[in-house]
Amino acid sequence: xxxxxxxxxxxxxxxxxxxxxxxxxxxxxxxxxxxxxxxxxxxxxxxxxxxxxxxxxxxxxxxxxxxxxxxxxxxxxxxxxxxxxxxxxxxxxxxxxxxxxxxxxxxxxxxxxxxxxxxxxxxxxxxxxxxxxxxxxxxxxxxxxxxxxxxxxxxxxxxxxxxxxxxxxxxxxxxxxxxxxxxxxxxxxxxxxxxxxxxxxxxxxxxxxxxxxxxxxxxxxxxxxxx
Amino acid sequence: xxxxxxxxxxxxxxxxxxxxxxxxxxxxxxxxxxxxxxxxxxxxxxxxxxxxxxxxxxxxxxxxxxxxxxxxxxxxxxxxxxxxxxxxxxxxxxxxxxxxxxxxxxxxxxxxxxxxxxxxxxxxxxxxxxxxxxxxxxxxxxxxxxxxxxxxxxxxxxxxxxxxxxxxxxxxxxxxxxxxxxxxxxxxxxxxxxxxxxxxxxxxxxxxxxxxxxxxxxxxxxxxxxxxxxxxxxxxxxxxxxxxxxxxxxxxxxxxxxxxxxxxxxxxxxxxxxxxxxxxxxxxxxxxxxxxxxxxxxxxxxxxxxxxxxxxxxxxxxxxxxxxxxxxxxxxxxxxxxxxxxxxxxxxxxxxxxxxxxxxxxxxxxxxxxxxxxx
Numbered sequence: 001x002x003x004x005x006x007x008x009x010x011x012x013x014x015x016x017x018x019x020x021x022x023x024x025x026x027x028x029x030x031x032x033x034x035x036x037x038x039x040x041x042x043x044x045x046x047x048x049x050x051x052x053x054x055x056x057x058x059x060x061x062x063x064x065x066x067x068x069x070x071x072x073x074x075x076x077x078x079x080x081x082x083x084x085x086x087x088x089x090x091x092x093x094x095x096x097x098x099x100x101x102x103x104x105x106x107x108x109x110x111x112x113x114x115x116x117x118x119x120x121x122x123x124x125x126x127x128x129x130x131x132x133x134x135x136x137x138x139x140x141x142x143x144x145x146x147x148x149x150x151x152x153x154x155x156x157x158x159x160x161x162x163x164x165x166x167x168x169x170x171x172x173x174x175x176x177x178x179x180x181x182x183x184x185x186x187x188x189x190x191x192x193x194x195x196x197x198x199x200x201x202x203x204x205x206x207x208x209x210x211x212x213x214x215x216x217x218x219x220x221x222x223x224x225x226x227x
Numbered sequence: 228x229x230x231x232x233x234x235x236x237x238x239x240x241x242x243x244x245x246x247x248x249x250x251x252x253x254x255x256x257x258x259x260x261x262x263x264x265x266x267x268x269x270x271x272x273x274x275x276x277x278x279x280x281x282x283x284x285x286x287x288x289x290x291x292x293x294x295x296x297x298x299x300x301x302x303x304x305x306x307x308x309x310x311x312x313x314x315x316x317x318x319x320x321x322x323x324x325x326x327x328x329x330x331x332x333x334x335x336x337x338x339x340x341x342x343x344x345x346x347x348x349x350x351x352x353x354x355x356x357x358x359x360x361x362x363x364x365x366x367x368x369x370x371x372x373x374x375x376x377x378x379x380x381x382x383x384x385x386x387x388x389x390x391x392x393x394x395x396x397x398x399x400x401x402x403x404x405x406x407x408x409x410x411x412x413x414x415x416x417x418x419x420x421x422x423x424x425x426x427x428x429x430x431x432x433x434x435x436x437x438x439x440x441x442x443x444x445x446x447x448x449x450x451x452x453x454x455x456x457x458x459x460x461x462x463x464x465x466x467x468x469x470x471x472x473x474x475x476x477x478x479x480x481x482x483x484x485x486x487x488x489x490x491x492x493x494x495x496x497x498x499x500x501x502x503x504x505x506x507x508x509x510x511x512x513x514x515x516x517x518x519x520x521x522x523x524x525x526x527x528x529x530x531x532x533x534x535x536x537x538x539x540x541x542x543x544x545x546x547x548x549x550x551x552x553x554x555x556x557x558x559x560x561x562x563x564x565x566x567x568x569x570x571x572x573x574x575x576x577x578x579x580x581x582x583x584x585x586x587x588x589x590x591x592x593x594x595x596x597x598x599x600x601x602x
């Protein structure tokens with residue numbers, strides 16, 4: 001994704017409108033990260049509009065597909081019961097936007113493990129995202145080497161990248177569930193999960209608990225999360 | 228989390244026979260005024276068909292007297308975030324209540340739950356009880372009479388322990404105790420035959436009793452953010468376990484063999500001989516304390532050993548792959564340093580990671596032995 005010369009400010013009044021504008025933004029070859037993030041943030045969460053996608057599972061968080069974005073992106077809603085969390089994972093070279101629709105989610109960023117993947121992984125930072133906030137996670141970690149190269153690249157793309165690379169997302173509340181809206185571009189169906197204690201990685205296939213509001217048929221796949 | 232609570236925030240008020248949601252504006256009036264207003268409005272909207280009632284405004288006292296008469300068909304009552312300090316005797320009148328949500332209130336003092344809960348219709352009808360986000364410092368004994376309870380949440384309270392009497396809740400499938408100050412788990416918890424989801428995260432737990440492995444129905448176990456350094460090897464017996472969270476525990480990463488093995492006492496050696504040679508004895512043959520001692524023999528897990536031990540054993544941590552997702556440090560107790568225990572189980576086998584650990588073990592052990600010998 002590269003930045004357009006002029007960034008426009010969009011306001012989505014409803015979830016349907018958000019999806020329509022996203023289709024428009026992604027119809028060309030170039031998409032502005034800032035435009036997408038501003039658009040996602042502009043939508044004021046209205047539970048009535050997304051309730052049908054918010055299908056919870058008792059034991060773990062769920063991924064519920066909302067829109068396939070003509071192959072350019074996947075839009076999905078994640079439902080987190082009390083205490084539910086993900087493993088540390090990457091996004092397989094995709095850009096990821098995460099907006100909170102209800103409740104709060106804690107995001108913890110981690111350094112990429114060393115070359116041999118041995119030893120405990122280092123936390124970089126953590127933050128709690130609140131309702132309607134939208135975080136952008138840039139996966140493209142082409143430069144592992146010097147941080148100055150990395151800074152340069154961030155500047156060139158004009159990203160207000162909040163976080164880079166690996167993260168763990170958790171609902172730390174013991175009383176409230178949480179719901180988040182995620183956009184991934186390009187879409188992906190597998191990613192790497194990392195063991196925090198050793199840095200070892202493990203490729204897992206991601207599945208949808210429901211698609212377009214319909215529960216995905218077939219047995220519940222055992223989660224591949226390591227947390 | 229109750230399966231039927233989808234988005235949590237239900238849509239607008241009033242309306243259909245199935246749901247009655249009451250929203251009362253907060254008035255500046257004193258407490259007495261507010262309580263009367265709630266009761267009056269509820270009575271005005273009484274219905275023999277209403278199944279679900281969500282009260283969202285502050286209640287200054289317990290549940291209004293008359294609630295059960297106004298809503299006799301009530302199955303779901305949500306009084307979360309209403310500031311309740313006591314649920315009150317009216318709860319005992321509700322004939323069909325299946326779900327009671329009372330999160331984020333001021334419950335926890337004596338009398339938070341009414342006396343006689345075990346004899347009320349509630350005791351048989353209630354399936355789901357959510358008391359998370361309150362002030363309970365101990366699990367209220369009144370709760371133990373709810374024999375039909377399937378789901379109990381006391382997340383985010385101030386519990387320091389779990390009473391062994393919890394085993395009385397024999398229908399329990401879902402138990403959420405995350406976010407308390409619990410330091411240990413009673414083995415009696417394992418006597419809940421239907422328990423499938425157990426949450427003990429964000430507590431101060433240092434060890435898991437091996438008896439928990441008897442929870443055959445357990446599908447999800449949440450232990451993150453505690454003080455665990457290892458797990459009992461019996462955990463491998465939980466063959467239906469699909470989810471296990473362990474992050475935020477100071478789990479041992481490198482194996483450290485306990486080299487300060489104290490040789491067994493004469494008592495221990497005599498006891499071992501009695502057991503392994505099957506020497507018959509009757510309670511009248513021995514002093515009571517020795518009979519008791521003999522009953523405490525533990526079997527050595529080494530299948531080639533077949534021995535027993537009493538007080539003197541070697542602790543060893545082995546790393547085992549679990550479900551292909553985790554490497555768990557599991558504690559083994561062995562009767563002597565020559566023994567070693569099997570580390571395989573139903574769902575995985577030793578990997579090269581475990582083997583390289585064994586090499587690490589040997590190197591570490593040799594170094595420590597040198598240190599011990601050379602002082």
